Amino acid sequence: MTAGRGPGDRSTNPDRARHIPVLLAEVLEGLQPQDGGVYVDGTFGAGGYTRAILEAANCNVLALDRDPSAILGGQPLVREFGDRLTLVESRFSELEDVVREQGVAPVDGVVLDIGVSSMQLDQAERGFSFQSDGPLDMRMASSGLSAADVVNDAEEEDLANIIFRLGEERRSRAIARAIVRVRAEAPIETTRVLAETVSKAVGGRRGDDQHPATKTFQALRIYVNDELGELARAMAAAERCLKPGGRLVVVTFHSLEDRIVKRFMQERAGKEEGVSRHLPERKIKLQLPSFEIVNRRPLTASKAELEVNPRARSARLRAATRTDQPAWPLDEKRLAVPSTDD
Template sequence: MNAQAPHIPVMLADVLAVLQPKDGGVYVDGTFGAGGYTSAILGSADCAVLAIDRDPNAILRGRELQSKFGERLTLVEGCFGDMARLVRELGHATVDGVVLDIGVSSMQIDEAERGFSFQKDGPLDMRMSGAGLSAADVVNTFDEHDLARIIAVYGEEKRARAVARAIVAARETAHFERTLALADTVARVVGRRPQDRIHPATRTFQALRIFVNDELGELARGLSGAEEMLHEGGRLAVVTFHSLEDRIVKRFLTARTGRAARASRYMPERSEVAPSFREIAHKALKASEAEAEENPRARSAKLRAAERTSAPALPLDLAALGMARMPALMEGRA
């Protein structure tokens, strides 16, 4: 059995360079996972970390790390979208930094019983918290139109309609209960050419996972929560792994650093809103070639970062983040 950590934190050095942990500071790791960022932050300064994760298994695994760092580490089972409330309930009015590593962890994918993988047979679940609608509930009960929209919007699958049609037809014979049964159905529709780098079921599984866990809504609420909790000079670092997530982060920071208002000198003048963040880096940072070679998960990673100003936090506007059509899909969620 591999004795190494099951999850390697991506762009760790870059994240630490952004956060600049300091003695006496309080930092939020909104996606605790295996604790890679948390451990590095606590190891780089005499500070405290509030580590949030909706996965109860991650919280249980974190107990060992907590025994190492003592009261400097506080583990919180919950959603990082509720960050502002959770942090205040712990007695903190503001924090010095927030780090978010968006998406599913390699540990969750490797655990077949969690149902995230299309390469390992397991129950068709995909729920990070273990509560609410499962992926099986979605594929077995949603109508063809809604399935197609979910797969198209959240998976960016070009053959979403055909995939949805095949799922609905197949479940007439037997409900989908296992991951490989669904993966095989999708693969027969999408097909695979020799030059394709990804499995034909990748986008459909991504779409179901994002929908089941409301990942993009969670990201939007988490960004807004970080804006609310960070004091002036506090730092935000967000690592994303696909375009849907990165676009939301980019639009959020573009609006809040004032770049949207100065995007074009030909735009009509309008009342300026004081930027709530200032840029740390104008463009997203990417992992080095060496890191990408060592850790394949880093190949698609992007890090966006910003520093909080003294301006008031702005209201969360889903339409401005390109999410106007996404909430409608959530109406089917129980």
């Protein structure tokens, strides 16, 4: 939930952006913390949103993070705010289970800040960034497949699909061929080797000065952590946990994420463009709106914020208010969550 949740690799001064919450004023305006309320911060990170919520009202926060290092780093904040803050190691897609286990359902607000945190980007040993060499890991949690596992074991066609669909990389097939060629000589185990392999495959830097490996690294990170599926399931979990009038606030950092959030909110608000044309009309009419959209257009960082925190340049905020109607069933295909299976 810090400034670095997003690509981050073009920041000229990463230390300056470190731990600065993105769109903080807009998040608080969207969430509207009230005395006595209970709020869920689904992506604790460095605790920037959590602290701001706790300072904005005499309320309680249940904060989640799948990264054990974030949980460890948040202990001073737990001590500072006492029983007003509960910090749990968990995926945000599991927030409904955590909320019920903690006995705080229904809640007054949920905020989700999607992507990788500045701490993860700035730690070479986590393997998220090509700015400094490190092991090719990219896992937000401490288990599951690493990026090295995917790069070295996936079939060429599967690699191309991952890079194209999750990185929106037009040269995905050339990159996949290059990866397979290099790994035949020796496993690709570091961020430097992968970045160099991709750079050579696409012919160096592009016209927009974006590093040629940016989209490939994004795709692998999203794939390893199932970020888009997690996002869809987290919003659906929030829908089931929020009380009528409760707010859902989501901050995204690239178009794949933002499109899923937009579709989710439009569909749940009963907007024509958000409803699948494949659903029978009878079923559409029976499903009443479970959300009302707060801001029709996504909010973005101001010029003043960008001067202090360049990592906020791609941030988009969307918010919606829960109605008293039943939650909708989740269909990831209807939300256009990309599949890499074919």
